Amino acid sequence: MRMNPPFPAPRRAIRAALLALACALALACGSCAGRGASVTMAGSTAFQPFAEKLADEYNASHPEGNVTVQGGGSAVGISAAINGAAQIGMADLVELPPDASVLTPFVVARDGIAVVVHPSNRIKDLPMARIREVYIGAIRNWKEFGGPDAPINVVSRESGSGTRSSFETILGRFDLSTSAIIQDSNGTVRETVANDANAIGYVSYGLVNEKIKAIRVDGQACTTELILAGKYVLVRPIYLLTLGEPTGAAKGFIDYVLGPSGQASIKADGLLPAK
């Protein structure tokens, strides 16, 4: 790169500027390392709101507690727990990937995946095999299910999402239709389906509200009772992951989540308790 500065460029000035920049960076990093012993959690965006609430409750009842929660997705949760960026990783996958074998998993909750359509849609029940065909792109029109002659707008999540990988694993691994609309969170999938009479999507059970309608899968409704009874099959575990056995504050927090008040809080917010 050749520049034509109006004045001769003194090398020393550049060197001095770089030195100043380096000092500023070093100072900035020094200040961020000075915090007390805290627990950082990262990972699953589906569990993030619940984790934030649990962390608030834990911090309020434990004066020394300093649990902070970040999102990022299940894959980020796993890699952060492995490389130490977070003491606790959060993942919501049916199958943990092979590289997570070094981590100690704790199932703290279970989450149903509801298959959702627009409230005006008259479809009430679909077999798993049909849902799979819709997501593959083999069935593209609602009239195949006795609905109106309208295209099915398939809504899915980005590749790497824990919800998506659980959904695809339970339905039997498949290549998603390339026409599928991709949204990058449970919330935006819900908004997309709520705004589109021809859409079908899937979201975490706790996020189903009156703007969308959860359909029955294989005749089983997505309800707490049927999920707990093992009848509703689209269910995934939510893991907290630590590198080795948890110690100190991380252990305290996991014990709290698995304890009666943590589990009660999880249940009150629409997730299912671990056991």
Next chain:
Amino acid sequence: MRATSDKVVERALLAVACTAVFCLLVIAAFIFKEGFPFLLKVGPGNFLFSSDWRPDSGHYGIFPMIVSSLWVTFGGLAIGAPLGIAGAIFLSEFGPPSAMRVVKPAIELLAGIPSVVFGFIGVMVLAPFIRRVAGGPGLSVLAAAIVLGVMILPTIMSISIDSLRSVPQSYREGALALGATRWQAVRMVVLKAARPGLLAGMILGMGRAIGETMAVIMVAGNAVKMPASALDSARTLTANIALEMGYATGMHRQALFATGIVLFVVIMILNGAATAALRRRGAAKR
């Protein structure tokens, strides 16, 4: 004494100026370092011209995303540029000064609205409207182009206003004195003289449009296929990087950096072409 302080200021300014170039170089070097090995491994032809993007099973083809990026960028430009330039012509040539006093701050405010807000309005209002009126999933190339068109409007408009106003008053007076109507004077003289500035505004608008990520992710639908029409859902290069960066590891991550290289090159080509066009016009005028 004077000379010393002059020198200090001069050198400090030089250092600051260098940081911009330095940042660019570091970013470019980093993207290339992460993405280039991948390009060699997969083969640029496969990467650029295959339409099969399934990172989970080792298929990395971004051709639909390159095409989609160009679609939404030029779509946005097709909407934003005529509106922006026409608005600028009115404000600087025909409108009363009071119009300028109202509109100019309004445009500047529009430029300050965060892209996520544009995206949100696009999702809640525009996409359902397109679905109802024109069909398709609503989240589409068209929705993205309209949102981008509105987003780049302030850039194009304010630069156009500045370049129209910098045309000397004597040009207009000369044209009017020769018997031209006001519109003829504008069309034949003022617009010709202001053309480099108008083009520059469009280039900057185009740069913003192709780099926009958040709003596009929200309204384009992000399907990984070639959009067959403006009503189809599409995924741009920037959306591809932003959607999958959080999860990607290994080859997949490198593929996203390679997507960044492609974006880098596309932007350089577009900017280069526009600058060359600008220079040619400048030369022709002389």
